[in-house]
Amino acid sequence: QQQVKQSPQSLIVQKGGISIINCAYENTAFDYFPWYQQFPGKGPALLIAIRPDVSEKKEGRFTISFNKSAKQFSLHIMDSQPGDSATYFCAASEAGRRALTFGSGTRLQVQP
């Protein structure tokens, strides 16, 4: 049972372009939606997170857009750089519940 669906599986963007990764969830009890960034051979690291009481959160070049009625959220990377090339995972969890449920991941390649 896949509770968080992520797309696309892979993405190629030119340097300076906008990278957009989408996720959809089914469990309406989810109330925490983070994005994690993972470089090859490393563990994932928290990039940015949002709660459903806001529709957008921005940190530098990274923005989460959240649509509660559609049960969708997305990550936008503005002015994408080659150093952003990594795998990105969306995730979701319920308050006080066991663990994060992760999406299947998106491998982003930013070409110079």
Add this chain to the structure above:
Amino acid sequence: DGGITQSPKYLFRKEGQNVTLSCEQNLNHDAMYWYRQDPGQGLRLIYYSQIVNDFQKGDIAEGYSVSREKKESFPLTVTSAQKNPTAFYLCASRRGLSRASGANVLTFGAGSRLTVL
């Protein structure tokens, strides 16, 4: 520096052998987790522990076992019953389960790659 240490980084196992992956954290976090990562499948939860001497099965616990005798340590044993153990294994910890700022953040180790020969 505070963090999570996983060892070994690479491990090779013959079929029928049990192997144990180590996970140690010095973050004073209460909760610890084991995830398995396979290409195109994201991270799947194997086991988790919220307090010492207590742990629960995740979504894919069959063929795995864990212990939590100390707050800092959460080793994972991959048993011979696990039919397809070749994967990248990630250990993580979290400060707590409240909605307080930062409590939800998972901190991951660098992972252990297990290959069955």
